[in-house]
Amino acid sequence: MNGPFPLARLAVIGTGLIGGSVARAARQFRLCRELALFSVGPEREAVQAAQIAELVSDDAAEVVRGAQLVVVALPIAAMATILRGIREAVDPQAVVTDTASVKVPAMKLLQEHLEGRTRWVGSHPMSGSERSGFGYSRPDLFAGAISILTPPEDPSEEAVALVEAFWLALGARTLRLSAPEHDRRVAAVSHLPHLLAAVLVRSVDSGALEVAGPGFRDVTRIAAGPAEMWSEILLANRENVLPALRSFLAGLQKATDDLEKGSGTALKDLLSEAALRRLAFRKSSP
Structure with missing residues (x-):
């Protein structure tokens, strides 16, 4: 595969509709050699049963360790705790992105918890559904959809390029905007x-x-x-x-x-x- 793929390890934090679909698509399109998923609660059994990942764990630090790209697919209210938990485990050369629907508060959280530790780029795939949960996830969820990238003020172009290439590989189109816009x-x-x-x-x-x-x-x-x-x-x-x-x-x-x-x-x-x-x-x- 051309470009940065397959990644040695892709970590997805959250296995709801969006996170589960990211995981399924990444596996289907062979975007990583190792897929690690953070999943908690009753849904975790369904994620393990799907057999799409080498690792399914409720330990976020374990999931992100060694990952080149980390996708945080969680509601904003859950992001702070997870970002604190993965800060010391994430590789300094890794790239972290998120899928939150409101970018100004999400970007503040990424900066607050990852500044000085690793690189991050905000993103938001415009491809949700009235359904929720891993059971409704599917690998074609992002096909033809727009994924909006919101880079930080002084971004690493290498990090932005990786996140953009990732969404393109999942079938999405991309657009770069500031978080407020x-x-x-x-x-x-x-x-x-x-x-x-x-x-x-x-x-x-x-x-x-x-x-x-x-x-x-x-x-x-x-x-x-x-x-x-x-x-x-x-x-x-x-x-x-x-x-x-x-x-x-x-x-x-x-x-x-x-x-x-x-x-x-x-x-x-x-x-x-x-x-x-x-x-x-x-x-x-x-």
Whole structure:
């Protein structure tokens, strides 16, 4: 294989949907000679039974020792403890990346715990699902998706190149953004839509749900995601979610006013513009 692969050892910290999919894809595409996974709780048995890794352990330090690349696939709330635990075990020449959905706090944690010890580059694959857990992980989860890289202020280009090559090898496309710009964009296209889907589902009575069709299912699919994870994400990025929400509410108020006035022209303009933008987005997507 060309480039830096196969790695001598790849460590993945966390075996949920994202971490499990990283592990499955890395094994399928032969990106490492040795795969080490950190997994805890009842899920660990399923990870061991899958037989995709040379090591499955609940000792994070053991998992990262000797790894050239470490992927931290954990919620932000769990990152600090793990980063503290692996700091002394991780190789100074290794590269650490994460998959957190909100990059400003994640980058602060990486800097706080790894500064002076090893190199790190933030990343976020835009390829989640309303499902969660290792049981829903799959090797093609990242195929065609965008993985956003958020390098630190003075990055090691070698480290950035390795993380970028890794996501490309998993089938993703890559884009480099600053952490604040990442959080602003993702608030609009990921975090706000989840909140809107949740509110929409709660606003509909059971009688209406009984006759709901594919349109309602498509619009509200993401509302089935894990509440604990999404409440953490929304709170962590509220600085960007709130302006996006206010902008949406202003547009919704305008649509409400037009509907009350019976302004067919204004409603048609809104729907036509939305249709054109949605079609353009679909054509630009792989």
